[in-house]
Amino acid sequence: GQNIDQPTEMTATEGAIVQINCTYQTSGFNGLFWYQQHAGEAPTFLSYNVLDGLEEKGRFSSFLSRSKGYSYLLLKELQMKDSASYLCAVRDSNYQLIWGAGTKLIIKP
């Protein structure tokens, strides 16, 4: 079966760096997405990786290794507003999006 694994919850300190991991086993691969979802709000697009390597976008970066079935989202200079759930999703060979259950990130002062 197809599966996306990410930690259920993580805690980090304001101003620090945190890395949220995502591992996947899917039927084929056509890209990996990261979304941010604040409590009670819509998921919003953060990043897209289809080739191996690091994509940087301001304080957020996303890394992909297709051979390892692995990605991470790196958040730098954490702010209180970064407290949210972070969803990893993989597009498989049928272009279906397979979603992880999300990682709830708690930022402490």
Next chain:
Amino acid sequence: ETGVTQTPRHLVMGMTNKKSLKCEQHLGHNAMYWYKQSAKKPLELMFVYSLEERVENNSVPSRFSPECPNSSHLFLHLHTLQPEDSALYLCASSQDLLRDSGTDTQYFGPGTRLTVL
């Protein structure tokens, strides 16, 4: 501001009620989606519409009935629901079906929090 709106934001209904969820996208997109989001579980894709035609129905019980009268509006009609149907129902849109696009992403609405008593 995502350009996708959903009403109502909260809904409480009994198992014998009939209600409808509404989604509207103001982005000129051609594809629309209904998802179910339960606590600590992955998003579950329920229905996919492309240019008002249903292209996917992921084994969803018949007590959920979608309707897409035009490319900007999507409804989810609910009847005879069960308590386990309580969840956040998210609507999303994308320019085209994901299988027809490269880096295209989905834009989500804020969801309707449904509670079935």
